[in-house]
């Protein structure tokens with residue numbers, strides 16, 4: 001296991017498992033944790049062996065968002081430039097997750113609050129422990145939902161629910177999050193990690209280019225007309241059709257055997 005104080009990373013069966021590791025602070029983000037996570041995601045993006053990423057948290061929380069202990073101000077202090085924090089840390093992180101050409105699974109092991117909730121929601125498939133909850137905590141401290149939250153939430157669950165969650169900061173239980181379509185599944189606490197690992201391993205054994213293109217297409221769709229998007233599908237399918245994995249997928253189907261995808 002490669003270890004840094006604030007983020008752990010472990011490789012097995014084609015899956016890079018990345019664990020936010022500041023449990024005493026409910027895995028709240030400081031600068032060190034941002035930089036460590038960025039480094040592990042960049043390594044996962046670059047590694048040919050890594051074909052899926054699993055993101056989770058150590059201890060009882062997934063992530064409580066920004067470390068507010070770093071944000072305390074005296075009355076005499078000038079107001080902070082939070083735009084800088086977003087531009088330097090959160091925005092690159094969300095872009096990095098969305099651009100990663102491999103599936104990113106998030107196992108939300110406990111409370112996900114503030115930017116912590118929205119980082120989870122930016123992942124491709126979100127599983128959560130039944131005891132976990134999602135909190136758009138920003139309004140409680142006078143902020144707006146960041147880390148992509150004000151974009152993702154209305155798209156995932158509609159404007160009415162998105163606004164209510166953001167304006168009230170009411171916790172949303174994992175099962176309701178799943179029922180609303182905010183996440184993929186809520187699972188019993190004691191089976192979350194096993195199921196997340198099984199899913200990540202399954203995706204790591206998939207046709208990596210096809211999965212990456214699928215992710216990209218889904219993400220682009222909201223900003224395109226059907227006409228534009230049909231062209232994008234044509235180009236992506238052309239690319240997928242040129243992979244070894246497509247050849248293998250068709251051969252495996254015809255030979256009535258499981259496909260052995262190489263990720264090429």
Ligand code: T3D
Pocket residue numbers: 024025026028064065066067068069071082085086111113114115116135137138141143146
């Ligand atoms: O730069 C910028 O600020 C811009 C970017 C902003 C992005 C954001 O994420 S803003 C939103 C920041 N997050 C929050 O407002 C959430 C704050 N935390 C909470 O509301 C609660 O802790 C939870 C609902 C997440 C969990 O509640 P509970 O009762 O299970 O735990 P707790 O007792 O509140 O927390 C346990 C410990 O973790 C506690 O420390 P202690 O008393 O044991 O020494 C608490 O202070 C600490 N902790 C929890 N969240 C944070 C935190 N410490 C620093 N920062 C936190 N965000």
